[in-house]
Amino acid sequence: MQGTVEGFSYGVVTPVAAFLMACLGGALGLRCTSRSLREHGRIRPGCLVLGATAIGSGIWTTHFIAMTGFTVEETPIGYDPVTTFASLAVAIVMVGIGLFVVGHRGATAMALVTGGTLTGLGIATMHYLGMAGMRLPGRLQYDTPTVALSVVIAVVAATAALWAAVSVRGLLPSLGAGLGMGAAVTGMHYTGMSAVSVHLHDDGSLTGGGDTAITLLAPMLVGPVAFLLLAGYVVMVDPMLVTGDGGRRRPVLAVPRRTGDR
Secondary structure, eight states: OBOOEESOTTTTHHHHHHHHHHHHHHHHHHHHHHHHTTOOTTHHHHHHHHHHHHHHHHHHHHHHHHHTTOEETTBOOEEOHHHHHHHHHHHHHHHHHHHHHHHHHOSOHHHHHHHHHHHHHHHHHHHHHHHHTEEOSEEEEEOHHHHHHHHHHHHHHHHHHHHHHHHOOSHHHHHHHHHHHHHHHHHHHHHHHHTEEEEEOSSSOOOOOSEEIIIIIHHHHHHHHHHHHHHHHHHHHOHHHHHOOSSOOOOOOOOOOOTTOO
C-alpha cells in the first residue's frame, strides 16, 4: 500500500529554520574559504577545515531539521543512528575536498567548477545517505528525473556560491554567498523530498524500527547547532573574516631624519 506522505507537519517552521541554519553554515564556511586564499602557512588549512566543518554541519542540520516535519500518516518513522552520523561525516569530508581544491588552486575557473561540483555532490550525498538511515515498514521509492534535478541544483548553486565567496570581498557579498549556499542546500533537500514516495508492506506490521524523530534527531542536533553558533561568534569577532581583508597591516613607523641627511 502507498503511504500518505506529509513533508510540512509543522507548517513553515521547519523550512524556515532549516534555511536559516543552511545560510549560517554556508556563510561561515564560505568566509573561511575566502580568507584561506589570502593566507599562507598553517592558517590556510585551519581555515579550510573550519569552513568544511561549518558547511557540512549546516547541511546536516538543515536536512534533519527539515526531516522533523516529514511524516507518513500510516506509520511512525525511525532513524538508524550509525547511518545518520555517517551522513554528517560524509558531508564534512566531501565538502572539505571541494574547499581544499579552491583554497589551494585559487579562484580559477577549473578550481571553482571542480570544487563546486564536489561540494554540490557532498550536499546531495549527505541528503540521500540520511534518507537511507530512515527505518519504517516499507521502502522508499524515488522519481529518477526529480532526483537528477536535485543534484543539478546542488552542484550549480554550490558552484555559484563558491565563486561569489572567492571573487567578491566585503560583508554584504559574503552574506549573499551564504544565502546562495542556503538556497543550494534547502532547494536540493525539498526537490529531493518531492521525488519520494513510500510503499508500505502489506503484512500489517506498521511499526517502524529505531528511534523516533523527536527522541533521536532533537538531541543529535544540539551539537552541530551549538558548533555553528560558536563558529558564528568567532567569525564576527575576527575583522578579517567579516570584512575580507587579507591581513592586518603593520603600522609604518616614521624614522626621524638626522641633521645633514639629504
